[in-house]
Amino acid sequence: MKGLIVSKIGGNIAESPEKLEAFCKEFAASPSPKILIHGGGVLASDIQKKFGIAPNMIDGRRVTDAETLRITVMAYAGWCNKNIVATLRKYGCNAIGLAGCDASVIQAPKRAPLNGIDYGFVGDVTPACVNTGVLESLLSAGLVPVLCSMVHDGNGQLLNTNADTVASSVATAMGASLNCVFEFAGVLQDQNDPSSLIAELSYDDFKALQAAGKISGGMIPKLENGFKSLSHGAASVNIGKTTLKI
């Protein structure tokens, strides 16, 4: 779809009332056809603690047993999704909140145990899992899909997944521009200096910065996902104000 923008917001926006309000106001005002993607990991970890369950994360991925799945569904598809949709409506955005099971917008296989680790009820999402026809119908009807990172296997099982992967898969499948909105202005040369923003980043530059230890942690999978989207069909990719170039 021409001019389609897929925006992904991180937990620091989705789960902060003030930041969410500001983001929704700006997002609603954009005249382009658009899709919003979010997770809800901060709230899920908070509920786990209240339930007396220690979150079990391996390399930033949540090991999801049956009780953790219930909690992530409640956090992502429940509070986070409906709070975002209600806030968007306040600003006149005709939002419709969806999990992957809804109209089967994302159906994905359960992840097989990886390197001896069983991640439990976790789905492996690729661009081929995205039901582009349903998204196009909703967009054509003037609706703005708000998708949380919860998918299903088509056989009654909900599966937890990662919002960055959902966003890059949806942008790739739809040939859209991917716009990751997060806590920093963009990719920085020096994480302590906001003025060191990199306006355009090539894959080779990314790898050089990573080797020099200047890019680390959660930024690495975010950039890997972004470059993958760009080379597989996304129209453009922005990580904050940094534009990725192949």
Next chain:
Amino acid sequence: MKGLIVSKIGGNIAESPEKLEAFCKEFAASPSPKILIHGGGVLASDIQKKFGIAPNMIDGRRVTDAETLRITVMAYAGWCNKNIVATLRKYGCNAIGLAGCDASVIQAPKRAPLNGIDYGFVGDVTPACVNTGVLESLLSAGLVPVLCSMVHDGNGQLLNTNADTVASSVATAMGASLNCVFEFAGVLQDQNDPSSLIAELSYDDFKALQAAGKISGGMIPKLENGFKSLSHGAASVNIGKTTLKI
């Protein structure tokens, strides 16, 4: 819409894996255009207890403060809604889960304090609150809306409500047949005798049975809602296997 059926399931079905599975299989097999309505009060009360909050119910209505609202949204729109949708998809039903904020399918005002009681974040739903155009578009696209009893005020505020009221309002607004599926076979002359099922119940008979103490508790608002739907535009109303007659 001709032949439209609005089914409402109670917590005893929505929150029991075996009963939900059986219900979804049967519901999916029905060829009529259809809408499913549910709540999630049992799960909400369970989470409240885990959070150390005592559920505050007045005449069967949940007093909903900000924290209780978050919990009800997580229960109704999160786990209950998505678990039902994923289960329906297993049986080939093209379900789409919605709260009232989604595509603004139900926008309602916040309830004003009543007889000195402030129910908090609770919405008052009437047939006029139902966005029949959106429901018709989804049904025409071959989708089966699965609506939880969570609405919004159009100004960013989610509001808790009652699934029986949502079901009767949707059936009335859509001119549909209302089908309340619950733990009993239908309205019974004697609650301890399943063979005392009343096949057809008039409003006068209902009032006579109520006066005689044979109908009590939660059945009274259910029947009041049902008769109201029938007199205001629903095509027919069934409470289990009991058909209401004006």
